[in-house]
Amino acid sequence: MPIHGMRLWGVAPLLALLSAGVYGLQDHLPSVAVTVAGNGLLMGATLLLLAGTSRFFERPWRWWPWAAMVSVCLVWIFAFDAIWPDYRARMLVFGLSMALICATHTRVLALHGRGLPSRVMLAAMGWQTLVLLARALSTYWIDTPATQRFDGGSVVQGIYIGTYSCSILLVLLGAQLMVNERVRDQFEQLATHDALTGMLNRRAIMALIELEHHRWKRHARPYAVMVVDVDHFKRVNDSYGHQAGDRALSQIAATLQASIRKADFIGRYGGEEFIVLLQASDPEATTLLARRLCQAVETRSSDAQTPRCTVSIGVAVVQQGDETIEPVIGRADQALYEAKAAGRNRVRLAGTEPTVKHTGPPMGLGQAGGHPDPA
Numbered sequence: 001m002p003i004h005g006m007r008l009w010g011v012a013p014l015l016a017l018l019s020a021g022v023y024g025l026q027d028h029l030p031s032v033a034v035t036v037a038g039n040g041l042l043m044g045a046t047l048l049l050l051a052g053t054s055r056f057f058e059r060p061w062r063w064w065p066w067a068a069m070v071s072v073c074l075v076w077i078f079a080f081d082a083i084w085p086d087y088r089a090r091m092l093v094f095g096l097s098m099a100l101i102c103a104t105h106t107r108v109l110a111l112h113g114r115g116l117p118s119r120v121m122l123a124a125m126g127w128q129t130l131v132l133l134a135r136a137l138s139t140y141w142i143d144t145p146a147t148q149r150f151d152g153g154s155v156v157q158g159i160y161i162g163t164y165s166c167s168i169l170l171v172l173l174g175a176q177l178m179v180n181e182r183v184r185d186q187f188e189q190l191a192t193h194d195a196l197t198g199m200l201n202r203r204a205i206m207a208l209i210e211l212e213h214h215r216w217k218r219h220a221r222p223y224a225v226m227v228v229d230v231d232h233f234k235r236v237n238d239s240y241g242h243q244a245g246d247r248a249l250s251q252i253a254a255t256l257q258a259s260i261r262k263a264d265f266i267g268r269y270g271g272e273e274f275i276v277l278l279q280a281s282d283p284e285a286t287t288l289l290a291r292r293l294c295q296a297v298e299t300r301s302s303d304a305q306t307p308r309c310t311v312s313i314g315v316a317v318v319q320q321g322d323e324t325i326e327p328v329i330g331r332a333d334q335a336l337y338e339a340k341a342a343g344r345n346r347v348r349l350a351g352t353e354p355t356v357k358h359t360g361p362p363m364g365l366g367q368a369g370g371h372p373d374p375a
Helices: 006-023 031-056 063-083 087-112 115-142 155-192 203-220 233-240 243-260 284-299 327-342
Strands: 224-230 265-270 273-278 311-317 347-349
Touching: 006 031, 006 087, 006 155, 031 063, 031 087, 031 155, 063 087, 087 115, 087 327, 115 155, 115 243, 155 203, 155 224, 203 265, 203 273, 224 233, 224 243, 224 284, 224 327, 233 243, 243 273, 273 284, 284 311, 284 347, 311 327
Parallel strands: 311 347
Antiparallel strands: 224 273, 224 311, 265 273
16 A cells, blocks of 8 residues: 655655755845745745645645645735835744644644654644744744844744754654554555455464464363355356456455454455354354354345355354364364355354255356355
8 A cells, every 4th residue: 555645745855955045045146036935945845744744644635725825925925025025024924824834734643643753743843833823923022124034143033943943854753753654554464464355364363363262271261263155156256257256255355344243353264265253152142143144245235247145154162172273163164064065155053953044046146057066
């Protein structure tokens, strides 16, 4: 999955650096050109940081309201430099505009940020917002119309410029840390989740079952395992194509995931098979849940490109003598085989007779013939 916002974050410091270069030419360029270009680049850099963060959190972003605001501000800055020269008015317009951008950035981070990197950015943007507001609102008390931009004797101006530079560095540091965190999360997702269905992969679900088995051995907390297999899935691929089979498998996986309890886990066991780990000890309740899964898959919506399918389920509860998870899964596998041999679209609890839940062949496959199908 791509990480959005990185390019915008990368361009922002370049604009800030270019702005510093423009300010450095104040003795070689007209004052109004330096004022408008330098302030415009600085506002653009701050705006790109906001846009990058919004894109990173996949929030809606529109350029035109901000572009309009910046354009209006630059017009007023031009007027207070070329027509009615007044440093205080320029600082008020510029400071309030920048404070609005930074305050919006702070709000986005507060609403959607998580973890230390976001808090670093949040602190930097929050502090920058306060400094900008204080500088803008105090200009008529500490400046004069003829105050110079880099007045060496102005402690307030030095604090203001230094704060902005530090906040830029902290925001970029936080952005880098957030990207690293996102990349790590994506690698963990790839390592533990199936690419097609988005659910846990075989290694991850088996590790959870192993962990649950160790808990059972230590604390005698029982659990159950379901092995779920899509009926006649080979026919789906042969009749509709593998892309339709993949769509059907993804939809079935989503249906199963939505139908289990929050305390339970499900993963792709392999091919068209899934395995469910249940926090349960009551065979009847476990069987009832398995029936609900069968019904949920059978009644899921379908279309001409994605046929309806059914599933068969084998269920096994851990019992005394199970030193490893292999006997539990083996009994669930055997129960699944017996459920499919008895007609499919049904549940079999290991050690019992199959429960019949067969309402006819799935849509689109009813004319496939009566020969046994190992799928």
